[in-house]
Amino acid sequence: MGLESNSMPKIVIGDFGYTLEDVPHLSDFIPDLPTYPNPLQDNPAYSAVRQYFVDYDDTIAQNIVVHKDTPRGIHFRRAGPRQRVYFESDDVHACIVTCGGLCPGLNTVIREIVCSLNYMYGVKSVLGIHGGYKGFYSKNTISLTPKSVNDIHKRGGTILGTSRGGYETKKIVDSIQDRGINQVYIIGGDGTQKGAAVIFEEIKKRGLKVAVVGIPKTIDNDIPVIDKSFGFDTAVxxxxxxxxxxxxxxxxxxxxxxxxxxxxxxxxxxxxxxxxxxxxxxxxxxxxxxxxxxxxxxxxxxxxxxxxxxxxxxxxxxxxxxxxxxxxxxxxxxxxxxxxxxxxxxxxxxxxxxxxxxxxxxxxxxxxxxxxxxxxAIPSSASDNVYCTLLAQSAVHGAMAGYTGFTVGPVNGRYAYIPFHRINERQNKVVITDRMWARLLSSTSQPSFxxxxxxxxxxxxxxxxxxxxxxxxxxxxxxxx
CATH class of the missing domain: 3.40.50.460 (Phosphofructokinase domain)
Incomplete structure (x- = not known):
């Protein structure tokens, strides 16, 4: 199975050097989709919020340090709940899968996806795919409810199990289609996100109303664009x-x-x-x-x-x-x-x-x-638990709003929807000509060899x-x- 995405980037050009690297939407390839009022407007938890919904045109700048003559630069679509959604709550059949190595925070993300779907949007049907991507076609699933995931964030690892590689895109999409799944939440590192991009392509090719959402995971913090990956603070x-x-x-x-x-x-x-x-x-x-x-x-x-x-x-x-x-x-x-x-x-x-x-x-x-x-193998720290919660909620808001083929993460402190190709284009590395490495050298007094x-x-x-x-x-x- 190839891991190359064939989609052209969805680019919006504005004034003063403004560029929006947008993410796909179900309406891009499925015409005349109906929309529904967002259930959050009737949710008591949001009744005190001054502005329930994120404005459609809200975007997040990739670069926050600018000069007076700097062009506005690259932006990403801001994460958060939208006024109209593309799924009715009773029709949502979601699934969650974890792939790759272990990382603190996996269970927290799983828990919050389940609870967000249920408490915020009234979704009752959530499946856990057991054993990574292979679980899609080996029929390994478990039912996930707020009760069953209530205290999993206190444990290390992932209750869904995990595996590396060894999957077939068509079999996975066949399984998604056969089960009637219409929201897929994929938690994993760069290899997993590449796989998620290809799964999205196959779903798009078949014209299925299925939102594919990536949640980036790497303990090494080597995923680009986002500020940092979950589990990193705990690891440090x-x-x-x-x-x-x-x-x-x-x-x-x-x-x-x-x-x-x-x-x-x-x-x-x-x-x-x-x-x-x-x-x-x-x-x-x-x-x-x-x-x-x-x-x-x-x-x-x-x-x-x-x-x-x-x-x-x-x-x-x-x-x-x-x-x-x-x-x-x-x-x-x-x-x-x-x-x-x-x-x-x-x-x-x-x-x-x-x-x-x-x-x-x-x-x-x-x-x-x-x-x-x-x-x-340890559970995530308090700061990572907060981070995982915000990641999961942002992912759920995006899927319900009809966005697909994207990953979610903080960019300059604000959560954004990021195209898969930006996450997969390179690895984030320590820049040894940057001030942070200089700070380390001054702290240790070691030579630059x-x-x-x-x-x-x-x-x-x-x-x-x-x-x-x-x-x-x-x-x-x-x-x-």
């Missing part, structure tokens, strides 16, 4: 606890080194934010910032300097950092298409031990901590001047918003 908090443990171990032994490996296959956001939050980290290594081990300006030299000065050290490394240096590179991929990574934490631990015991004849005490699965090539050339030229500590060009990422 839990990662900080692991760093604190590493710091205690390191400070309790002579030449103690605490090494913590955190999640971050391609993006080092968890490692960066946990490092800044902790203030106990001496060196943070992420995929976006190249480093090397031996020689002048390398990691080993920095470790030795810190140990001699302070007697201990804490290192944080993201799982995707330094993979290019591992001797046995794996070209295999998992079912979601992600490259299988080697354990860089174990590898670098052994390298450090070998270097100091064999080459430097220096006694060190290294403790390696990998809290990955502990972090993934030179490339080995620069060091060798510098030595051969026998230059006495201060080396150029500019970051590697191939470590740069696209500017983030």
């Amino acid at each position: 908090e839990e990662a900080e606890r692991a760093i604190n443990a590493a710091h205690v171990e390191a400070t309790s032994f002579e030449n103690g080194i605490g090494l913590v490996k955190l999640m971050g296959r391609y993006s080092g956001f968890i490692a960066m934010y946990a490092t800044i939050a902790s203030r106990d980290v001496d060196c943070c290594l992420i995929p976006e910032s190249p480093f090397y081990l031996e020689g002048r300006g390398g990691l080993f030299e920095y470790i030795e300097k810190r140990l001699k000065e302070f007697g201990h050290m804490v290192i944080v490394i993201a799982e995707g950092a330094g993979q290019e240096m591992l001797s046995e590179s794996l070209n295999q991929k998992d079912a979601s298409g992600n490259k299988l990574l080697q354990d860089v934490g174990l590898w670098i631990s052994q390298k450090i031990k070998d270097h100091f015991s064999k080459e430097r004849k220096m006694t060190i005490n290294l403790k390696y901590i990998d809290p990955t699965y502990m972090i993934r 030179l490339s080995t090539k620069d060091v060798v050339e510098d030595s051969m030229d026998d230059k006495k001047e201060t080396p150029n500590y500019a970051l590697l060009e191939n470590g740069f990422a696209d500017a983030h918003k």
Whole structure:
């Protein structure tokens, strides 16, 4: 099954450089759809709200920092309830599916979708698809009610189970059609959202009145456009606890080194934010910032300097950092298409031990901590629970209003409906020429590691001047918003 969407972007051009990247609507491919008054206008919960409904023309700017002569730029449609809806409550048959890896907050999103559909719109029929995308055609479903999901937000994982890849679009849409499902809520990362885009295309091709809504999930925070992904704050908090443990171990032994490996296959956001939050980290290594081990300006030299000065050290490394240096590179991929990574934490631990015991004849005490699965499996924090609630409610409002083929998320603090292609076009990465990475460097006092090539050339030229500590060009990422 291909994962390419064939839809042309829905673009609206306005005055003064204004561009709206709109999302599809059921009325785009199904003519003469009837509309109905939004049940929220009679909902006691909304009776005190001054303005029930979002204005049709409300949009959210992608870039919030502007100059006086800056064009208005790209905008997205604002999330929220509309005055008219395209589904009658009794006719809605919704389903929810979770795909990919675990992440704090999954159960909170599930709970709030069910409760929002029921309490706000009077929808009684909600199915949970068990086991990821495969559950659509393996007939694994459970009925979801406000009562059955009442306390699931207190648990980690997902009550619906999950899986990676291995699905067939036509079979999934056949199942949706056979069951009479007309709202599909898909919770997952970039691979899952690509799948959701293709499912939407097949539904559109068949002319089905089915709203397809994506809710982006990635603990690594590597989805673009949105401010951050749910579960990220929880992951940073839990990662900080692991760093604190590493710091205690390191400070309790002579030449103690605490090494913590955190999640971050391609993006080092968890490692960066946990490092800044902790203030106990001496060196943070992420995929976006190249480093090397031996020689002048390398990691080993920095470790030795810190140990001699302070007697201990804490290192944080993201799982995707330094993979290019591992001797046995794996070209295999998992079912979601992600490259299988080697354990860089174990590898670098052994390298450090070998270097100091064999080459430097220096006694060190290294403790390696990998809290990955502990972090993934915990319930979400209070801030993430609030975030998940707003995500779910925004998703439900969009589906009821007839929008489809979109994902939802905060853009500059306001919730918006975002076309699938914008979520899938690239990965969000730490920009190591940005101020946030500079803040980390100033917090840890670690060097911006030179490339080995620069060091060798510098030595051969026998230059006495201060080396150029500019970051590697191939470590740069696209500017983030």
